[in-house]
Amino acid sequence: MSTRLHLQLVTPTGTLMDREVDSVTLPTRVGEITILPDHAPLVSVLSAGEATIADGSSKTPFVVAGGVVEVFQNTVAVLADTAEEPTAIDVKAAEENAKKLAAKIAAEPVMDSAVYAALLNDLDRERAKINIGKKWQKIQ
Template identity: 45%
Template structure:
């Protein structure tokens, strides 16, 4: 008995299907969601969002947002989310370089915080992209 998962951003619906497992990065640590999970409302942190359906693991890079869990349905409202297959290595590496340059040139605490948040987001994208590559080699 799977659970229905919907992943949406402000712009569009990213994913909608029945899944067997959801593993998400939350403010309190990683949580695993199975069908009939107790109700939960939590804040998502930047990290790898993983879904498992019929034994196939699909990673996503999520930059933050919220997750509502009901016994038969999970809704993720994400700031941004990307499938591992949609992440371009060249663009990620360039964005990491830009974020590091912003961090180096930051003159206020606010500029530093923004640069570090951008760097964390890009590092998550890089990690998810690498996990996809490792999965293809196995």
């Protein structure tokens, strides 16, 4: 029985994390999951939300949006479309982006389903950034 996980957090712009951790909590389309050592093999689609990496007594939050996670033999590979640390979030900019996206969705009642899905994904990402950015500001 292993006591640690090897986490690889990768985005299209590069590797954000590649290290040993105790656990990883991720938002998926079917809800939040926590991966512990010796987890069963798993592949899941990520949704926009908060990812938490626990290592000892510290917990590192990230905002992730889109992508997939694969768990196999105590390796957790997170291939995220985007990932940001809360300290990098500009809450006001995220709020403005969310307003623009919501207005764009409301202004076009009929649109291509792929365009609609992309807009909703972007809106979910901005809302996650707002929620996590505000939460992080409160504890700082």
